[in-house]
Amino acid sequence: MQPSLTTQICNESAPACNLPSRRVIASARSVTKRFNGKTALHxxxxxxxxxxxxxILGANGAGKTTLINILLGRLNVDAGEVSVFGYPAGSLPAKRRAGVLLQVAALPETLKIKEHIQLFQSYYPQPMAYQKVIEYAGLQEMQHRYSKKLSGGEKQRLLFALSICGNPKLLFLDEPSVGMDVEARKGLWQAILDLKKSGTAIVLTTHYLEEADRLADEIVLLKQGEIIQRGTTSQIKASVSHAIVRFSANDSGTDYTTIAAVERVTSSGKFIELASSDINQTLKALLILEPQVQDLTVSNMGLEDAFLHLNQQNEHTTTGATNKQGEQA
Incomplete structure (x- = not known):
């Protein structure tokens, strides 16, 4: 089978990979997917x-898993075109060069870790070396343990090992560190960075925004099946010109949403956080309202703050556009 599309140099639509040494190995063009008349991707x-x-980040139901399943060829598109290594998604040549760790997976419980890995290696013409697989997955000390004896985090490490058995050049990781402890998560992060350095492309979905912040060259924010923002982590953060005011206060029932320039209020225990579009206005108003405020800090928005703000901002924009359309109609 010959490729249907020629692999091309990365272009401006992929801002974090516009280096000459990096090439587009998979693409989606004008992809739309619907389920029972409801648009999942647009x-x-x-x-x-x-x-x-x-x-690829987004709240539950944003379309992340649907997009990955389309790139894997597990779902067909209703409109648009998908290419993986120049072949149709899900074709044998594409499958042989890709690996995947999905959120939902089941394993035979009567096999040992080593047997699982060796079985998966046999599926590929040029598998990754066994020793390299278990080192990347951090399974050296438990390779003779039965999978039914594994904890949730250990099972996740085994699933990661199976996803790289074929020595993939494109790796899909859907919530890969769920259930892992801190040490295992850091080991996974290092494995991902090592695979990236070797030229593998990794598509990551995660609810741990620290994970995306640490690992991602490019971030795509999905909301209700549409891309609402994309760029490097620095670009995503810089797109939100807000600051976070954090302080502790007595539970006085104060309505902090009335403070000047405050756009979002969150609380955790005794701490209050205000997202402000004008830090000077907010601080002046806050100190008048709460002159005895304690533990006061001011910082720029992190990725999690930017993610929440952009989702809210997009929701307000969409609602406003809908209202205007309704008025015109």
Whole structure:
């Protein structure tokens, strides 16, 4: 089978991989997918490049898993085109060069870790060396343990090992560190960075925004099946010109939403956080309202703050557009 599309140099649609050494190995063009008349993805355009970690972020139901399943060929598109290594998604040549760790997976319980890995290696013409697989997955000390004896985090490490058995050049990781302890998660992160350095493209979905912040060259934010923002982590953060005011206060029932320039209020225990579009106005108003405020700090928005703000901002924009359309109609 000959490729249907020629692999191309990364272009401006993939801002984090516009280096000459990185090439587009998978792409989605004007992809739309519906389920029972409801749009799950709408007009998605995306490039995935070699030697890149691409994080696809969004709330539950945003379309992340649907997009991955389309790129894997597990779902057909209703409109648009998908290419993986120049072949149709899900074709044998594409499958042989890709690996995947999905959120839901079951394993035979009567096999040992070593047997699982060796079985998966046998499926591929040029598998990754066994020793390298178990080192990446951090399974050296438990390779003779039966899978039914594994904890949730250990099972996740085994699933990661199976996803790289074929020595993939494109690796899909859907919530890969769920259930892992801190040490195992850091080991996984290092394995991902090592695979990236070797030229593998990694597509990552995660609810741990620290994970995306640490690993991703490019981030794509999905909301209700549409891309609402994309760029490097620095670009995503810089797109939100807000600051966070954090302080502790007595439970006085104060309505902090009335403070000047405050756009969001969150609380955790005794601490209150205000997202402000004008830090000077907010601080002046806060100190008048709460002159005895304690533990006061001011910081720029992190990725999690930017993610929440952009989701809210997009929701307000969409609602406003809908209202205007309704008035015109």
């Amino acid at each position: 007009d998605i355009n995306l490039d995935i490049c070699s030697g890149q970690v691409l994080a």
